[in-house]
Amino acid sequence: MSTTFTLHRGRRPLLISVPHAGREIPADIAAALQPRALAVEDCDWHLERLYDFAHEIGASLIVPRHARYVVDLNRPPENTPMYPGQNNTELCPTRFFSGEPLYRDCRAPDEAEIGRRVQTYWRPYHEALQGELVRLKAEHGHAVLFDGHSIQAELPWLFDGRLPDLNLGTAAGNACAPALREHLAAVLAAQSRWSQVVDGRFKGGYITRHYGRPETGVHAVQMEMCWSCYLRDGADPAEAWDAASAADARALLRTLAETMLAWRP
Numbered sequence: 001m002s003t004t005f006t007l008h009r010g011r012r013p014l015l016i017s018v019p020h021a022g023r024e025i026p027a028d029i030a031a032a033l034q035p036r037a038l039a040v041e042d043c044d045w046h047l048e049r050l051y052d053f054a055h056e057i058g059a060s061l062i063v064p065r066h067a068r069y070v071v072d073l074n075r076p077p078e079n080t081p082m083y084p085g086q087n088n089t090e091l092c093p094t095r096f097f098s099g100e101p102l103y104r105d106c107r108a109p110d111e112a113e114i115g116r117r118v119q120t121y122w123r124p125y126h127e128a129l130q131g132e133l134v135r136l137k138a139e140h141g142h143a144v145l146f147d148g149h150s151i152q153a154e155l156p157w158l159f160d161g162r163l164p165d166l167n168l169g170t171a172a173g174n175a176c177a178p179a180l181r182e183h184l185a186a187v188l189a190a191q192s193r194w195s196q197v198v199d200g201r202f203k204g205g206y207i208t209r210h211y212g213r214p215e216t217g218v219h220a221v222q223m224e225m226c227w228s229c230y231l232r233d234g235a236d237p238a239e240a241w242d243a244a245s246a247a248d249a250r251a252l253l254r255t256l257a258e259t260m261l262a263w264r265p
Helices: 035-039 111-140 178-190 206-211 243-262
Strands: 005-008 014-017 060-064 143-151 166-169 196-198 218-226
Touching: 005 111, 014 111, 014 243, 060 111, 111 143, 111 206, 143 206, 143 243, 166 178, 178 196, 178 218, 178 243, 206 218, 218 243
Parallel strands: 014 060, 014 143, 143 218, 166 196
Antiparallel strands: 005 060, 166 218
């Protein structure tokens, strides 16, 4: 059993990853952060709950324990920016999504500390993720990775304007087969409750881009969902679960997941 993540192994060729759902911050790291950081405001809130249908449909589900402020599991270990030319948060973030400093003066992690966090938190998650994809592909001939995220709809430091409610990313079509991308886009287009886009501002982070190798039988997509789809506006996100809206959002995510399972290369 890992101390940094939980992995439920399913029986079907789908792995759901929610790399920013963790909320724990070890005491030694917390001591260097601004007090505000302890509320983990930039967490992808409650996704382990929103995606818990994985158990019902036979999919695998991997969930980290620790917050993205410790290390960002959806960034490359080399710390290269995901969106060049735009504001980005790093492998070990030093700013809130609002742009203010995350750390107390002069206490941001140095290269040695970043390396320690990669070894302690980042690498075990990715080794487990890779291992599960290898298992699923060996058993089924292919594997599909569904990387789940959520975010505030408006974050001026990171992007202009307001995000669409549902943002499907496939690395501009490079991380999955074109037919799978088309099937998922059709699911989004068939509903009218939420606005949606495919490969817009969020095209998929490191996990989607790195593991999505359709030529090898591994297909990956990312879903960036706005908090407003399942949380009450204006409330503390830790306590803002909206049961009715969340049920609808969960149903749509399940339809996307079942579409991935029904599809065959």
